[in-house]
Amino acid sequence: MVAIAERAGRPAEAAELVDIDRLIAAYYEIRPDPSDPAQRVVFGTSGHRGSSFRAAFNEGHILATTEAICRYRSMRGYDGPLFIGRDTHALSEPATMTALEVLIANGVDVRVDSDDGFTPTPAVSHAIIVANRGRSLDGPGLADGIVVTPSHNPPDDGGFKYNPPNGGPADTDVTRWIQDEANRLLEAGGSDGVDGIARVAGPEARRRATGYDFRGTYVDDLVSVIDVDAIASSGLRIGVDPMGGASVAYWGTIGERYGLDLTVTNDTVDPTFGFMTVDWDGKIRMDPSSRYAMARLVTLRDRFDVALGNDTDADRHGVVTPGAGLLDPNHFLSAAIGYLFGGARSWAKDVGVGKTLVSSSMIDRVTADLGRRLVEVPVGFKWFVEGLVDGSLGFGGEESAGASFLRRDGTVWTTDKDGIIADLLACELTARTGRDPGEAYRELTERFGAPVYRRIDAPATPAQKEILGRLAPDAVRASTLAGDPITATLTTAPGNGAAIGGLKVATAYGWFAARPSGTENVYKIYAESFRGEDHLARLLDEAQALVASVTGAA
Numbered sequence: 001m002v003a004i005a006e007r008a009g010r011p012a013e014a015a016e017l018v019d020i021d022r023l024i025a026a027y028y029e030i031r032p033d034p035s036d037p038a039q040r041v042v043f044g045t046s047g048h049r050g051s052s053f054r055a056a057f058n059e060g061h062i063l064a065t066t067e068a069i070c071r072y073r074s075m076r077g078y079d080g081p082l083f084i085g086r087d088t089h090a091l092s093e094p095a096t097m098t099a100l101e102v103l104i105a106n107g108v109d110v111r112v113d114s115d116d117g118f119t120p121t122p123a124v125s126h127a128i129i130v131a132n133r134g135r136s137l138d139g140p141g142l143a144d145g146i147v148v149t150p151s152h153n154p155p156d157d158g159g160f161k162y163n164p165p166n167g168g169p170a171d172t173d174v175t176r177w178i179q180d181e182a183n184r185l186l187e188a189g190g191s192d193g194v195d196g197i198a199r200v201a202g203p204e205a206r207r208r209a210t211g212y213d214f215r216g217t218y219v220d221d222l223v224s225v226i227d228v229d230a231i232a233s234s235g236l237r238i239g240v241d242p243m244g245g246a247s248v249a250y251w252g253t254i255g256e257r258y259g260l261d262l263t264v265t266n267d268t269v270d271p272t273f274g275f276m277t278v279d280w281d282g283k284i285r286m287d288p289s290s291r292y293a294m295a296r297l298v299t300l301r302d303r304f305d306v307a308l309g310n311d312t313d314a315d316r317h318g319v320v321t322p323g324a325g326l327l328d329p330n331h332f333l334s335a336a337i338g339y340l341f342g343g344a345r346s347w348a349k350d351v352g353v354g355k356t357l358v359s360s361s362m363i364d365r366v367t368a369d370l371g372r373r374l375v376e377v378p379v380g381f382k383w384f385v386e387g388l389v390d391g392s393l394g395f396g397g398e399e400s401a402g403a404s405f406l407r408r409d410g411t412v413w414t415t416d417k418d419g420i421i422a423d424l425l426a427c428e429l430t431a432r433t434g435r436d437p438g439e440a441y442r443e444l445t446e447r448f449g450a451p452v453y454r455r456i457d458a459p460a461t462p463a464q465k466e467i468l469g470r471l472a473p474d475a476v477r478a479s480t481l482a483g484d485p486i487t488a489t490l491t492t493a494p495g496n497g498a499a500i501g502g503l504k505v506a507t508a509y510g511w512f513a514a515r516p517s518g519t520e521n522v523y524k525i526y527a528e529s530f531r532g533e534d535h536l537a538r539l540l541d542e543a544q545a546l547v548a549s550v551t552g553a554a
Contacts, residue, residue: 005282009292012284017272018156020090026052027094027158032060034186041065041186043179044518045169045382047161049150052091057150057158060186060194062095066102066146067197068181069162072174073108073144078165080143081109083127085119085214087149087246087313090271091158096148097202099160104205105198114211118246118269120314121147122404122418123214128167129412130217137165137389149246149313152287155273168385168415219253225405225413226424227344227432228258234431238262239304239320240423241297243276243286244269245312247420254424265300265307286311288318288419289329289401298326306430306437308423316401317422324438329401330360330453332426335440337363337395339429340405341370347394347410354384354396357493357504358455358513358526363397365448375495379515383496385415399453399526449530457522458544464551465516468523469501475550481507482529482538505546510535512543523547 007013032039032055039055041048041064048065050056073082082103086092103110111127113119124145131143142165150159162170162178170178185193200208222228231238238260242248248267255262268275277295279285287293288309297307301320309318319327327335337353352373355363367374375393377383381402387393388404389412397403402417405425413421430436435443460468473489480486484507493500502515502523512527525543529536 004280005278007278007282008280009277009295012274012276012278014274016278016284017274018090020271023052023090023156024094026058027091028059030055030058032056032058032186034183041179041182043175043182045172045175045380046151047147047159049153049157049159051156052158053156057091057095059094059098061182062098062160063102063194063197064182064185065160065178066099067106067185068178069146070103070106070108071181072178077140078142078144080141081111081131081210083111083124083131083143083145083212085113085121085124085145085147085246088118088244088248088269088271089150089155089158089312092148095158095160097205099146099148100205100209101199101202102197104200104208110209111212112206112209113215114213115215117215117249119147119214120246120250120420121149121416122314122414122420123218123250125163125167125414125416125418126218126221127212127214128163128165129414132165132167147313151313152285152311152316154283154285155271163416166385166389166415168388169380169382171382215250215253219250219257222254222258222421222424224407224409225421227408227428228260228424230431231424231427232259235261236427236431237303237305238427239265239297239300239307241265241294241307241309242267242314243288243293243309243311244273245286245310245314247310247314250314250420263304265297288316291326294318294320294326301325306427308426310419310423314419315417317403317419318401319423319426319437321436321438323436324441327438327441328453330362330399331441332422332437333397333403334360334362334366334444335429335437336397336403336422336425338366338370338444339425339433339440340395341367341372344428344432345394345408347406350392351394351406351410352387352392354387354393354495356380356383356398357490357500359397359399360451360453361511361528361530362444362448362451366444369448377493377495378498378500381417383498388412388415451528451530452533452536453526453528454536454540455524455526456540457517457524458547460516460521460523460551462521465521465523467551468503468514468516468547471503471550476503476505476546477549478546481505481512481546482510482535482542484509503547505543510539512539514543514547
């Protein structure tokens with residue numbers, strides 16, 4: 001079991017707050033050593049992340065990565081506007097300025113927030129989608145984007161990610177090319193390396209960038225994806241905690257624009273995030289799916305019909321109701337799918353439901369009952385992008401509180417996670433059905449059973465992690481799991497055949513999935529049981545034993 005810190009859910013103390021001046025000084029002063037793996041650019045689908053204190057997110061990283069993105073754009077022939085947005089983490093502002101200096105020097109048509117405000121990830125994705133509407137996603141004139149955010153990570157982290165012309169997280173072939181080119185620049189000396197990257201001085205770079213109304217464009221278009229009139233006419237009392245993130249100005253605008261009874265419970269923006277309650281491990285983390293990080297909003301639940309949260313770049317959602325408290329993300333995803341495909345939208349019959357393979361099997365049961373096609377993919381929102389773009393997926397969701405879905409007319413809205421529309425969907429569901437998402441999920445459990453779900457970490461060496469990441473299904477010799485016959489042993493995702501980088505084993509009443517961590521010497525086990533806590537504990541025990549039998553892990 002994961003040990004919960006004694007202070008989890010309590011207000012952060014002064015001694016726990018990051019020194020912002022030192023953090024930013026380290027960004028400029030520390031030069032990364034590319035011979036140290038921990039100091040290289042690691043550019044996954046969520047971009048490059050790290051702390052300037054640990055030489056993992058410094059000016060050199062952003063210079064090299066931005067130059068690599070410029071070269072990738074040139075290679076692909078992308079010469080349309082590049083939309084760039086940043087969140088409220090302290091390192092986001094200097095990193096954005098560094099990126100601007102390189103982008104402008106490369107002649108890129110850069111679009112920045114016209115009010116110099118913070119920009120949620122979904123607003124950048126929306127801007128790209130709107131700019132490229134009606135175009136083939138290849139060749140000249142295409143827009144793309146950069147979001148400067150480490151998502152819900154602690155205050156001393158920075159993050160930098162690239163969204164190609166499809167508007168969603170970049171696929172592995174793109175991120176690998178950018179990562180390799182960035183590291184080549186870090187390794188090279190003189191004019192061939194970071195010191196040779198062309199730059200335009202910050203103030204001039206900002207002057208030459210073009211302003212774009214991210215907030216107004218996004219908020220005005222919400223009516224195409226959410227029934228905001230139903231929310232307004234219901235008189236629903238809505239509370240929102242943006243958790244000090246990029247959506248802070250958006251929620252007030254949404255309430256005013258659509259006449260909602262909406263209260264922003266905390267509009268503080270403070271790069272130390274000193275107003276937060278600490279997470280399960282005692283760290284400050286802006287995670288709207290954590291009852292510890294969301295403790296303040298949960299205490300206010302009786303003041304509102306629905307209360308909502310977002311992480312720092314607003315790509316994750318959190319939903320709090322008077323009866324259920326903070327909903328488990330899997331519970332909300334299940335309720336949302338049941339609502340959207342149960343009559344709230346008139347999407348074509350062949351429009352499917354997307355889920356990651358570590359999301360709840362309640363989604364499978366709800367989707368089957370609706371007569372819809374289920375598309376189960378590996379972990380990562382990038383796997384939903386193609387289906388959202390062409391309209392073959394109406395909804396894509398993952399267990400870590402990320403989701404997006406189509407416009408009401410069945411066309412693409414965003415292809416990156418959108419915590420704002422997920423939150424608003426909770427309001428629409430409540431307004432139109434007369435029951436909140438917690439009640440909607442309870443009704444689903446009465447029909448399909450009440451699963452229990454847990455994720456744990458278990459130790460593993462690098463060699464054991466490598467074995468787990470490339471297993472074949474026939475490596476599993478067991479025929480039963482927690483007393484039930486095994487019905488599926490998967491190392492590729494049923495929805496698209498892509499490798500899952502691990503293992504999933506299922507029975508009629510439960511399942512587990514095991515995946516190696518990309519950053520720690522552990523592997524993650526996700527498990528779910530439709531037979532209760534005792535059965536779940538047995539699943540987890542047998543999962544660890546089974547993984548050990550094929551990898552030698554403890």
